[in-house]
Structures are given as structure tokens and as C-alpha cells.
Amino acid sequence: xxxxxxxxxxxxxxxxxxxxxxxxxxxxxxxxxxxxxxxxxxxxxxxxxxxxxxxxxxxxxxxxxxxxxxxxxxxxxxxxxxxxxxxxxxxxxxxxxxxxxxxxxxxxxxxxxxxxxxxxxxxxxxxxxxxxxxxxxxxxxxxxxxxxxxxxxxxxxxxxxxxxxxxxxxxxxxxxxxxxxxxxxxxxxxxxxxxxxxxxxxxxxxxxxxxxxxxxxxxxxxxxxxxxxxxxxxxxxxxxxxxxxxxxxxxxxxxxxxxxxxxxxxxxxxxxxxxxxxxxxxxxxxxxxxxxxxxxxxxxxxxxxxxxxxxxxxxxxxxxxxxxxxxxxxxxxxxxxxxxxxxxxxxxxxxxxxxxxxxxxxxxxxxxxxxxxxxxxxxxxxxxxxxxxxxxxxxxxxxxxxxxxxxxxxxxxxxxxxxxxxxxxxxxxxxxxxxxxxxxxxxxxxxxxxxxxxxxxxxxxxxxxxxxxxxxxxxxxxxxxxxxxxxxxxxxxxxxxxxxxxxxxxxxxxxxxxxxxxxxxxxxxxxxxxxxxxxxxxxxxxxxxxxxxxxxxxxxxxxxxxxxxxxxxxxxxxxxxxxxxxxxxxxxxxxxxxxxxxxxxxxxxxxxxxxxxxxxxxxxxxx
Amino acid sequence: xxxxxxxxxxxxxxxxxxxxxxxxxxxxxxxxxxxxxxxxxxxxxxxxxxxxxxxxxxxxxxxxxxxxxxxxxxxxxxxxxxxxxxxxxxxxxxxxxxxxxxxxxxxxxxxxxxxxxxxxxxxxxxxxxxxxxxxxxxxxxxxxxxxxxxxxxxxxxxxxxxxxxxxxxxxxxxxxxxxxxxxxxxxxxxxxx
Ligand code: HEM
Ligand SMILES: [Cu+2]
Numbered sequence: 001x002x003x004x005x006x007x008x009x010x011x012x013x014x015x016x017x018x019x020x021x022x023x024x025x026x027x028x029x030x031x032x033x034x035x036x037x038x039x040x041x042x043x044x045x046x047x048x049x050x051x052x053x054x055x056x057x058x059x060x061x062x063x064x065x066x067x068x069x070x071x072x073x074x075x076x077x078x079x080x081x082x083x084x085x086x087x088x089x090x091x092x093x094x095x096x097x098x099x100x101x102x103x104x105x106x107x108x109x110x111x112x113x114x115x116x117x118x119x120x121x122x123x124x125x126x127x128x129x130x131x132x133x134x135x136x137x138x139x140x141x142x143x144x145x146x147x148x149x150x151x152x153x154x155x156x157x158x159x160x161x162x163x164x165x166x167x168x169x170x171x172x173x174x175x176x177x178x179x180x181x182x183x184x185x186x187x188x189x190x191x192x193x194x195x196x197x198x199x200x201x202x203x204x205x206x207x208x209x210x211x212x213x214x215x216x217x218x219x220x221x222x223x224x225x226x227x228x229x230x231x232x233x234x235x236x237x238x239x240x241x242x243x244x245x246x247x248x249x250x251x252x253x254x255x256x257x258x259x260x261x262x263x264x265x266x267x268x269x270x271x272x273x274x275x276x277x278x279x280x281x282x283x284x285x286x287x288x289x290x291x292x293x294x295x296x297x298x299x300x301x302x303x304x305x306x307x308x309x310x311x312x313x314x315x316x317x318x319x320x321x322x323x324x325x326x327x328x329x330x331x332x333x334x335x336x337x338x339x340x341x342x343x344x345x346x347x348x349x350x351x352x353x354x355x356x357x358x359x360x361x362x363x364x365x366x367x368x369x370x371x372x373x374x375x376x377x378x379x380x381x382x383x384x385x386x387x388x389x390x391x392x393x394x395x396x397x398x399x400x401x402x403x404x405x406x407x408x409x410x411x412x413x414x415x416x417x418x419x420x421x422x423x424x425x426x427x428x429x430x431x432x433x434x435x436x437x438x439x440x441x442x443x444x445x446x447x448x449x450x451x452x453x454x455x456x457x458x459x460x461x462x463x464x465x466x467x468x469x470x471x472x473x474x475x476x477x478x479x480x481x482x483x484x485x486x487x488x489x490x491x492x493x494x495x496x497x498x499x500x501x502x503x504x505x506x507x508x509x510x511x512x513x514x515x516x517x518x519x520x521x522x523x524x525x526x527x528x529x530x531x532x533x534x535x536x537x538x539x540x541x542x543x544x545x546x547x548x549x550x551x552x553x554x555x556x557x558x559x560x561x562x563x564x565x566x567x568x569x570x571x572x573x574x575x576x577x578x579x580x581x582x583x584x585x586x587x588x589x590x591x592x593x594x595x596x597x598x599x600x601x602x603x604x605x606x607x608x609x610x611x612x613x614x615x616x617x618x619x620x621x622x623x
Numbered sequence: 624x625x626x627x628x629x630x631x632x633x634x635x636x637x638x639x640x641x642x643x644x645x646x647x648x649x650x651x652x653x654x655x656x657x658x659x660x661x662x663x664x665x666x667x668x669x670x671x672x673x674x675x676x677x678x679x680x681x682x683x684x685x686x687x688x689x690x691x692x693x694x695x696x697x698x699x700x701x702x703x704x705x706x707x708x709x710x711x712x713x714x715x716x717x718x719x720x721x722x723x724x725x726x727x728x729x730x731x732x733x734x735x736x737x738x739x740x741x742x743x744x745x746x747x748x749x750x751x752x753x754x755x756x757x758x759x760x761x762x763x764x765x766x767x768x769x770x771x772x773x774x775x776x777x778x779x780x781x782x783x784x785x786x787x788x789x790x791x792x793x794x795x796x797x798x799x800x801x802x803x804x805x806x807x808x809x810x811x812x813x814x815x816x
Contacts, residue, residue: 133641206648210641240648244655248663252755260744261751263667279672279747284663291659 032143034135035560039142040121041453044446046149047113048527054104055520057097064089066513068497082161094494095164096182100156102167103190107197108152110300110438112145115201115239118303118445119208119232121453125551126226128217128568130561133210137203144200148193155189163190166492168289171264171282175256178270187257191250198243198250205236205243212236217550218614219570224589226549226574227313227320230327231306234334235299241338242295249288256280283348290341297434298337302330304441305372305401308394310574311448312376314547315391316383317585319575322375329368329375336365346417355414362412366405373402384578384585388545389463393444396471397437404433407482422492425485428478436474443470443526450530451544455557456537462529466522473519480508548574548588569614646793650800653763657804660759661811664752668815674747675816679735685728686809692721693802700795706785711778718798719771722764725805729757756808760801767801770794 033039060079063070071087072079082093120138124131132138155162164182165174169190177184212225212233225233252263256277264285265277313320320326342350342358350358376398385391407429410416420426443466450458484505489496496502496509543552550570554562568590576587582599593600593608600608667673699714736742736753743754774794777783783791 133645137645202649202652206645206652209648210645214639214641214644240652241655244652245659248656248659251759252663255744255751255755261748262746263663263748263751266672276745279674279749281667281670284667287666288659288663 043116050108057101062513062516066510096161129215141203148196151193160184162186205239208236224573227309228306235302242292246292290344294341295337304438307445311394315386318383321378329371332368346414359414390444390448392467393440397440400437423485424481428481451540458533466525469522476515674749679732681732696798715775
């Protein structure tokens with residue numbers, strides 16, 4: 001065969017596709033969209049949906065804990081047979097609620113809802129790209145998440161209830177369908193759902209990493225990337241390395257559950273009957289799980305920290321303090337997060353010598369964490385602070401990060417942990433440092449980028465009310481849990497009424513429950529504000545927060561391709577706020593040095609001479 | 624000043640083909656699955672209660688087959704660079720056949736394992752692990768064969784040539800990875816036994 005008939009069609013880069021404007025159908029535009037902005041909104045809305053469910057579950061089990069004698073008959077229309085004749089919550093269903101609350105919050109809200117929303121939305125907009133590296137894979141990532149959500153949702157309605165072995169699904173409990181109802185069908189669906197979730201996270205992560213590395217606009221070097229992008233990038237790398245390990249752990253569990261292997265099972269008697277499984281070890285599961293599990297807590301936290309860096313710098317009207325130290329500490333945290341997992345296993349029979357090694361490594365994490373906390377505070381110090389709702393939520397995050405991080409140092413001590421492990425002290429620790437901090441990062445991000453997402457402003461007054469109630473509420477809920485934990489309350493117990501030693505804390509538990517219900521209620525202020533402002537909010541100006549990053553150079557409602565004309569070129573880092581000599585207190589990244597001689601440093605004046613300025617007429621001047 | 628350094632002009636950002644880059648990231652995540660399973664194997668073995676048995680010699684044959692398939696894959700890739708359409712197709716077909724032969728070989732090897740009472744389920748984890756390793760590898764190999772079929776179809780519509788190498792380069796990379804992965808797994812199992 002001759003070679004001349006080969007049709008030589010150059011595969012040109014897809015970069016300029018935005019030019020052929022063909023009308024998109026409704027489905028293409030809003031449902032099976034490959035536009036990163038739409039996909040981001042899909043993640044956000046799904047995340048909000050799950051947050052309501054996850055929050056409602058916590059209210060139900062807090063009712064049980066705070067008012068152990070109360071009749072829950074009135075919940076019968078929703079919970080059906082899970083409320084027994086006496087109007088009491090079913091004991092196994094209590095465990096299912098706790099498990100689902102954890103799973104939903106950690107994975108669906110704070111991983112998919114947070115990374116999925118903001119990595120998708122901000123990466124292309126802030127690095128100056130038309131879209132993600134692969135729009136199709138990105139769409140697939142959302143739909144895998146959607147499928148995973150549907151499966152998990154269905155599991156809530158099973159006869160035997162959803163999974164009930166805790167969000168960490170430790171075997172042997174989770175491996176033996178005959179152990180509790182929650183280990184039957186619900187557990188199977190949990191595992192299936194998680195497989196799709198892992199696929200979704202990996203597809204998303206591959207896209208984020210590829211996009212950040214390969215698709216930055218001209219001039220956008222790594223040392224000019226906004227810290228948001230650094231955070232999303234590092235998060236995606238952590239996810240890429242740790243989620244496959246969760247897959248392995250889950251796979252072996254599936255085999256143990258359904259195919260008769262004994263990876264995690266050995267010498268078990270159940271119902272007076274000996275199981276045939278010999279030779280496995282449940283501790284093996286814990287190692288595999290926490291190898292994901294610990295990095296996962298940083299997957300949840302880092303994006304929130306990135307968002308906070310951006311918002312605090314913008315609203316303090318000051319460059320972020322220690323830009324490089326921020327990047328360095330995130331890299332250090334990412335690295336360390338892979339070698340501390342056994343601090344969750346100090347009392348699992350782990351060799352005490354190994355325990356002290358993990359204790360040492362764990363305590364080192366406090367150093368980069370403290371660097372970050374100090375940098376936020378020094379950025380705020382003497383800043384020209386503008387208290388937008390986003391700013392308040394960011395400051396709230398810093399507060400939670402510190403007060404929750406401090407208790408990590410107690411827990412990281414392998415001797416103290418003998419006492420504290422599996423008590424409410426741990427619950428208090430991670431709800432402050434991970435749960436509330438990341439949740440505040442998510443809210444801050446929504447308040448800050450809402451104008452770019454929907455072209456309208458959210459209502460500020462409602463934002464302030466939402467902030468104060470939630471901020472105070474979170475402390476009222478979680479601070480007392482430290483005392484309850486030190487008093488010895490174990491987590492995941494249905495009731496404490498049978499223990500005389502605990503009766504002194506009954507009122508405190510009631511107090512916590514009341515605070516939790518109020519805090520949950522306050523979130524509806526946000527939900528109202530969110531949906532109302534989407535349609536009725538004040539129209540957003542081009543650059544409402546007078547910010548430096550590239551997303552504010554797009555039109556009010558950016559179309560597919562983000563910039564109607566050429567992509568702006570970048571000439572400076574994103575934190576030129578209140579630069580001495582400058583007319584305004586901010587100089588966006590796309591303003592060439594040669595246009596700002598009054599504020600340039602000496603070296604910058606030198607650089608300005610050699611700078612190649614590109615005409616970019618289409619960039620809306622944000623001054 | 625630090626700020627000044629950051630505002631230094633840089634040239635155009637150099638970029639790698641995003642698709643190939645994405646494939647490498649995908650390979651990293653698969654590698655993590657096998658690394659985690661390997662360490663699970665080591666941890667479990669160190670805990671004792673571990674059955675030792677002989678691996679079938681057939682694994683040596685399948686190892687040879689998969690190495691050969693990597694050669695034919697690469698041959699096809701080089702042919703694409705030289706626009707030799709016939710060799711591209713031949714290379715892809717031979718690779719796919721060798722891939723299938725490898726899988727049949729693994730399957731026969733499993734039967735041999737069963738005949739010496741090494742079973743996936745109902746036995747010691749040492750036995751199950753062998754099936755997990757080989758089975759997961761074969762699962763990924765099926766993906767590789769599908770990729771080969773896609774490339775073969777592309778080559779028949781004249782879409783594989785020296786100016787359009789991305790896909791075949793990805794296919795080659797993935798195939799070499801699968802070959803390397805098997806050799807690693809085999810070596811790992813033999814050395815740990
Ligand atoms: C100073 C840094 C930190 C240290 C030293 C630390 C230490 C620990 C230790 C030792 C435990 C295990 C306690 C036990 O189960 O007995 C733990 C639990 C936990 N930590 Fe931290 N931590 C730190 C920061 C963080 C951060 C930043 C996050 C999240 C973003 C986080 C999330 C969690 C979670 C979710 C758990 C509980 C998991 C569970 O058992 O369900 N921690 N922490
Ligand atoms: Cu941890």
C-alpha cells in the first residue's frame with residue numbers, strides 16, 4: 001500500500017474552538033456541558049443538596065443525644081419504621097445516620113462540593129485558559145459523581161438501611177453482612193458508590209493537574225500563580241496518589257464480603273458459629289484506609305486554605321504575607337500527610353516504637369500549619385480590612401484552623417491518645433479543624449465568586465447574619481465536646497443514660513443539641529440568599545472586590561471560552577495590593593510594568609524596558 | 624526584592640501535550656493501586672500465618688509473550704513515524720494477538736494454581752493475593768487491547784501517521800507500562816516467596 005494516500009490532517013490545538021459560535025441546545029448547555037463553569041456549578045448545587053441531607057442527619061442524631069427521653073413520633077412520616085413503637089429512634093439506624101453524615105460531609109460535600117466547584121471554576125479563569133485540558137473528561141467526572149450520589153441516595157431507602165459501620169467502614173463489622181443490618185445491602189451500595197466517586201475524583205484531578213501545568217497563559221509562571229491555584233494543584237496531586245489506595249482497600253473488602261476471601265478476616269465467631277476465614281487481618285484495612293484517610297483530610301482542607309489566602313489578601317488590601325512560605329508550607333503538608341497515617345491507629349495494637357515514630361512525624365505537621373496561620377494573621381495585621389461576608393468567613397476559618405489544630409497536638413501524642421482516642425475529643429478536633437474550617441472556606445468562596453458565577457451580587461446583610469450565627473454556633477456546638485471527650489464519652493454511642501458517671505453532662509449535651517439545631521437552621525438564610533440572588537441580586541460590577549486575578553477581566557457573564565478576545569497576558573504576581581506610589585490600591589496581573597512606572601521598584605523599571613507588551617483590546621479595563 | 628523577582632518577565636509557558644501528560648497521571652494512579660497492594664502483601668506476610676507455594680512455570684512463558692508484544696507495539700509506533708501504514712497495522716494486530724495469548728496464558732496458569740489447591744477464595748490470603756495481582760493486571764490489559772482495537776480502526780481511516788502521533792504514542796506508552804507492570808509483579812511475587 002502506498003503511503004501517499006494518507007490523509008495528512010494536522011491535529012491543530014483545540015485552543016481556538018470558541019470562535020465557531022454554534023447555538024448550544026439546553027441539554028448541551030446546562031446538563032451534559034463540557035464548559036468548566038457549568039460543571040463547577042453542577043458540583044456546587046449537588047454539594048449543597050448533600051450538605052442539607054448530611055446536616056439534617058446530624059440534627060436527628062443530636063436530638064437523640066441531647067434529648068434521650070424525647071419521643072420522635074413526629075419523625076415517623078419521614079423515617080418510617082426507623083422510629084419504633086415507643087417513638088424511639090432505632091439503635092442501628094442511629095449508627096447508619098452517623099455513618100452517612102460522615103460519608104456525605106467528608107466525600108460528597110467537602111471533597112466533591114469544594115474541590116469540584118472551585119478547582120473547576122477557578123483554574124481556567126485564574127490561569128488564563130479557555131477551558132480545562134479535557135472538557136469531556138471533566139464532564140465525565142461530574143457524571144460519575146452524580147451516579148455515585150444516586151447510588152448512595154438509593155441506599156438510604158433500603159429495607160436494611162444504609163451503611164452503618166462508620167465513615168471509615170472498618171472490617172470485620174463492615175465485612176460481615178450478618179453482623180448488623182447496616183453491613184448488608186447498604187454497605188454494598190456504599191462500596192459501589194465509592195468506586196464511582198474515586199473514578200470521578202481521579203478524572204477531575206488528572207484534569208486539574210494537566211491544566212495547571214500545561215495551559216497557563218503567557219507570563220503566568222508558577223511564581224505568579226494565585227495561591228488558590230497552588231492549593232487546588234497540590235490537592236489534586238494528593239488525591240491522585242491517595243484515592244487509588246482507597247480503591248485497593250475497598251476492592252479487598254468487596255472480595256471479603258462477596259467472594260469468600262480472607263484479607264481482613266480471621267477466626268471470627270458470630271452468633272455462636274465459627275466462620276471459615278483464617279489468616280486475614282483487620283489492621284491491614286486500617287493501614288490502607290488511613291493511607292488515604294489522612295491525606296483526605298488535607299484534600300478537604302487545602303482548597304479552603306487556598307481560597308482563604310486569596311480572599312484575605314484581597315480584602316486586607318495587602319500582599320499576602322510570605323507567598324513562598326505559603327507554597328512551601330502547603331508542599332510540606334502534602335508530603336507529610338502521607339507519612340503520618342498511623343496516628344489514627346495508636347491504640348490498634350500498633351508497635352509502640354512505631355507509634356513514637358508516627359507521633360514524631362505527626363507533630364512536625366504542626367510546623368507548616370503554624371506557618372500558614374501566622375501568615376494569615378500577619379497579612380491581616382495593619383491591613384485596610386474590608387469586611388465582606390467572604391472575608392468574615394475566611395477569618396472564621398483561620399480561627400477554627402487554629403483552635404482545632406491545637407487539639408491535634410494533644411491527639412498526636414501517642415500516650416495521651418490512649419485516653420482520647422474514639423472519644424468526643426476527637427470529634428471536637430476534626431469538626432473544628434476540618435469540618436468547620438473547610439465548610440467556612442466553601443462558604444467564603446461562594447460569597448466571593450458568586451458575582452463571577454452568576455453575574456449578580458449576594459445580599460450582604462443576610463451574609464453578615466449568616467456569618468455571625470454560624471460562627472458563634474459552631475463554637476457553641478464543638479467547644480463543649482472537648483470537655484465531654486475528656487470526661488470519657490466514647491463516640492458513636494446511641495445513648496449515655498445508662499452510665500451514672502455521665503449524668504452530670506446531660507445538660508451540656510442538651511445545650512450542644514440546641515446550638516446544633518440553631519446553627520443548622522441558620523444555613524437556610526444562606527440557601528435563600530444563594531437562590532434569590534441568582535435571579536434577583538444586584539447586577540455585579542466587573543471587579544466588585546477590586547481584585548488582581550484574571551477572572552475579573554472576563555465579561556460579567558463569561559461565555560464558553562471565557563474571554564471574547566485574546567487571553568490576557570500576565571506581567572506580575574497577583575498580590576500587588578497597596579503598592580507604594582500606585583494610584584489605586586491594586587494593580588491587576590494583566591497590567592504591564594511599563595504602564596506603572598510610578599510604583600515600580602528599581603528592578604521592575606529595568607524589566608519594564610524589555611517587556612513585550614501585547615495589545616489586548618478586549619480586556620475590560622477594570623480600573 | 625522578592626516581589627521584583629516575581630514580576631520578572633518569562634517567555635511563553637512551555638507546554639507538553641495535555642493528553643499524553645494526562646495519560647502519565649493515569650499511569651501514576653494505577654501504579655499507586657499496585658504499590659498499595661504490594662505493601663499490603665508485605666505487611667500481611669510479615670504478620671505470619673502465610674502459605675508458601677510454587678508459581679506455575681507458565682508465568683515465565685507469559686512474561687516472554689508480554690515482552691514480545693512490547694516489541695511489536697514499538698515496531699508499530701516506529702512505522703507510524705515513518706508513515707508505513709502496512710507495518711502500523713501489522714504491528715497493532717500482532718500486539719493484540721500476543722496480548723490475547725498472554726491473557727489465555729494467565730488463565731491457564733490460574734487453572735494450574737487451582738490444581739495445586741491454591742484458590743482465590745476460601746484459603747489463605749497468600750493465595751488470594753496472587754489472583755488479585757494477576758487479575759487486576761489482566762483487567763487493565765483488557766483496556767489496553769481495546770485501545771489497540773481503537774488504534775487499528777483509526778489506522779484504517781488513515782488517522783495514524785507521522786503528523787498525528789499522539790494517540791499511538793499514548794497507546795504505546797500504556798502498553799509498555801502494562802508490560803513493565805507485569806514484570807514487576809512477577810518479580811515481586813517470586814522474590815517474596
Ligand atoms: C496540627 C496538626 C494535626 C495533628 C497533630 C492531628 C492529629 C490527629 C490525630 C492524632 C488524630 C487521631 C485521633 C484519634 O482517633 O485518636 C486525628 C484525628 C483526625 N484529624 Fe487531625 N490532626 C491535625 C490536623 C488536622 C487537620 C488539619 C485535619 C483536617 C483538615 C484533621 C482531621 C482529622 C480527622 C477527620 C480526624 C478523625 C478521623 C476519624 O477518626 O474519624 N486533623 N488528628
Ligand atoms: Cu490524620
